[in-house]
Amino acid sequence: MELHGKRILLIIAGGIAAYKSLDLIRRLRERGASVRPVMSRAAQEFITPLAVGALSASHVYTDLFSREDEQDVGHIRLARECDLVIVAPATADLMAKMAHGLADDLASAVLLATDRPVLVAPAMNPVMWNAAPTRRNSAVLKADGIHFIGPMKGEMAESGEAGTGRMAEPLEIVAAAVTLLSSQDKPLAGKRAIVTSGPTHEPIDPVRYIANRSSGKQGHAIAAALAKLGAEVTLISGPVTIADPAGVKTLHVETAQEMLSAVLSALPADIAVMVAAVADWRVTASAGQKIKKQPGEPPAPLLLAENPDILKTLGHHAQRPAFVVGFAAETQDIEANGRRKLDAKGADIIIANDVSPATGIMGGDRNRVTLIAKDGIAQWPDLGKDEVAMRLAETIAARFTSV
Ligand code: C5P
Numbered sequence: 001m002e003l004h005g006k007r008i009l010l011i012i013a014g015g016i017a018a019y020k021s022l023d024l025i026r027r028l029r030e031r032g033a034s035v036r037p038v039m040s041r042a043a044q045e046f047i048t049p050l051a052v053g054a055l056s057a058s059h060v061y062t063d064l065f066s067r068e069d070e071q072d073v074g075h076i077r078l079a080r081e082c083d084l085v086i087v088a089p090a091t092a093d094l095m096a097k098m099a100h101g102l103a104d105d106l107a108s109a110v111l112l113a114t115d116r117p118v119l120v121a122p123a124m125n126p127v128m129w130n131a132a133p134t135r136r137n138s139a140v141l142k143a144d145g146i147h148f149i150g151p152m153k154g155e156m157a158e159s160g161e162a163g164t165g166r167m168a169e170p171l172e173i174v175a176a177a178v179t180l181l182s183s184q185d186k187p188l189a190g191k192r193a194i195v196t197s198g199p200t201h202e203p204i205d206p207v208r209y210i211a212n213r214s215s216g217k218q219g220h221a222i223a224a225a226l227a228k229l230g231a232e233v234t235l236i237s238g239p240v241t242i243a244d245p246a247g248v249k250t251l252h253v254e255t256a257q258e259m260l261s262a263v264l265s266a267l268p269a270d271i272a273v274m275v276a277a278v279a280d281w282r283v284t285a286s287a288g289q290k291i292k293k294q295p296g297e298p299p300a301p302l303l304l305a306e307n308p309d310i311l312k313t314l315g316h317h318a319q320r321p322a323f324v325v326g327f328a329a330e331t332q333d334i335e336a337n338g339r340r341k342l343d344a345k346g347a348d349i350i351i352a353n354d355v356s357p358a359t360g361i362m363g364g365d366r367n368r369v370t371l372i373a374k375d376g377i378a379q380w381p382d383l384g385k386d387e388v389a390m391r392l393a394e395t396i397a398a399r400f401t402s403v
Contacts, residue, residue, distance in 0.1 A: 002178045004032035009082040009116075011107045012052065014042020017089035017123035017167035022047060024088055024170040025055045031174065036082065037061065040094065040107045064106040075106055079113035084181055087111070089123035089167045092134050098146070099137035117180055119147045121173050125156060126163025149176040186230025187397040192269040193231040194321070195223040196276035196310065198238035200256045204302065205287035212277050213362045216240035218327075219275030221389035223248045226271065229393050234266040238276055256282060256307035263310055264317075271396055272321040274311040277329060277362075282307050315346025323396055328352040328372075329362070338372040348399075349373045351392065371395070 008028055012021045025035050035056040039049055049060040061078060079085075087094065087107075094107060098120075103109040111118065120141070128134060129151060142148065150168035155161070168176070183189060197219020201209040216237055223235040224245035233248045236259055244250040251266075253259045256278045263272075281304035291300065311326045326347040328338045331354065338352035350372045355362045367388045371378045380391065 002031050003028060003174075003181070006033045006084065006181055007082040008033045008035050008177070009038065009078060009085045009110065009114075010035050010056075011038045011040075011085065011087045011090075011094075011110065012043040012047070013040045013087065013089055013091040013094040013107060014045060015089040015091050015123045015167075016046060018043050018046040020167055020170055021088050022051055022055055024086075024173055025052065027170045027174045028177070029056070031178075033177075034058070036078065038078065038107050038110055040105060042091070061106055064104075064109055075109045076113050078106075079110045080115065082114075082116055083184075084177055085111065085114050085116055085118045086121070086173065086177060087118065088121035088173055090120040091122075092124045092128045092131070092137075095120065095122065095137045095141060096133065099140040099144075117145075117147065117184055119149060119173070119176055119180055121149050121168050122151045122165075123167030124151070124165050125159065126161060126165040129163075129165040147176070147180055149173055187401055188226060188271075188393070189230035191231045191271060191400065193223075193226045193233045193271035193273065194263055194266045194269045195219055195226065195233060195235045195273045196237070196259060196263060196278070197223065197235060198240040199277050200238045200259055200279045200307075201254045202256065202279045202282040202307070203254075203286040204283050205289065205291045207290050210279055210281070210283065211239075212279065214238070214240075214277035215362070216242055217365065218367060218385045218388065219273075220245050221385045222273050222275055222392060223250075225386070225389035225393035226273070226396070228390070229397050231271065231393075234269075236262045236266065236276075238278075255279075256310070260308045260310045260313065263314065267317070267319045267321075269321045270400075271323045271325075272311075272314050273325040273392070273396075274314065275327050276310070278310055279307055281305065309345070311347065312345045320346070323348050323399060325349045325351065325392070325396070329355040331356045334370060335372065335377065338370060342372055342374065349395070351388075 028035050036058050037052045037056050038061045053060045097108040103112040152166045153164050154166040198216035199212045199214040201211050203209045223233050227233045227247040235248045235250045251262050284303040284305045315324050324347045326345050328341045328350050330337050334352045338350045342350045352370045367385050368382045369380050
């Protein structure tokens with residue numbers, strides 16, 4: 001059921017290939033989609049609304065000014081209450097209207113009003129398909145982000161003429177719809193992401209270590225959200241008590257130095273989200289044996305050395321991922337410190353959050369973050385860490401699709 005739960009708005013324009021749209025409705029529904037049909041006036045010359053309504057088990061929408069249709073849903077809702085618009089057959093005339101933004105009937109008004117992906121299956125005489133206006137209109141529609149399936153080469157139904165213009169077969173249209181919808185669900189398909197999460201433990205001796213209160217909840221949720229949007233994710237986690245997220249390759253490390261080398265070996269990547277609360281310092285020479293207390297003597301001082309800054313290393317690396325996100329856990333001057341960090345670390349976004357103990361953020365399930373990018377700042381409301389993760393993954397996906 002590759003189209004389970006998907007809502008398809010099927011626009012049937014006037015051409016002899018409309019007879020294949022009846023089969024297309026069946027094929028879409030067989031795969032679990034629901035189909036809402038819109039028919040142009042000309043389409044009704046070729047097939048009847050009765051047949052379309054019976055096969056789709058839906059009301060058939062035909063008229064921009066029908067009081068019944070408009071009261072029922074209206075063209076704006078028709079245009080939006082779907083996951084995909086399919087135009088099959090798409091005639092030269094309807095393509096011309098789409099390319100120019102005309103909206104003088106229900107089909108063209110819906111196409112102008114929709115913000116959903118649109119898949120067109122053109123069907124027309126080969127001479128019409130090759131005519132200069134149709135060539136121009138196809139180019140405009142493709143540049144506008146409209147998806148095409150066909151037309152195919154073959155014999156025309158009405159004239160027997162051969163050439164390119166035959167509508168794609170229903171199963172070919174279904175396959176294109178499945179591919180298109182899955183790429184919409186998975187905008188980060190084909191992208192590789194590295195996420196760090198959790199604290200690091202810096203050993204003092206074999207039994208003692210320096211740590212912090214990071215739980216790994218936010219980093220793990222971000223790894224899961226990126227994977228949900230289709231990215232291939234390597235999560236490099238410090239010691240945490242939460243489970244490895246599903247669908248993610250998780251590597252476990254202890255120290256900042258181990259985390260850095262795991263991150264570098266996971267390169268190349270397109271996305272890096274450094275969420276880990278990496279210890280700033282490690283013990284210069286951690287003891288090979290448990291350090292004994294000596295009665296009557298003061299404790300030996302702990303000598304600390306600075307840890308490598310993983311985010312900064314990545315942000316300035318020759319193989320720098322195209323999109324780098326850092327976190328700034330602050331207890332004061334959140335915005336100013338976040339901005340400074342953006343530059344210093346070579347990041348595209350810094351997610352600043354207030355980790356003062358009163359907020360309960362560190363270790364808790366909720367987060368209130370400020371997103372600081374070069375081109376602006378956004379304050380997100382108090383959200384679950386899973387919601388912050390999904391919003392961030394969507395923000396990253398939007399950056400990739402807009403370039
Ligand atoms: O400088 P600060 O620790 O506040 O920076 C926080 C950001 O830098 C986080 O994204 C954190 O994961 C990252 N970081 C790092 N390596 C360090 C210190 C911080 O990757 N050694």
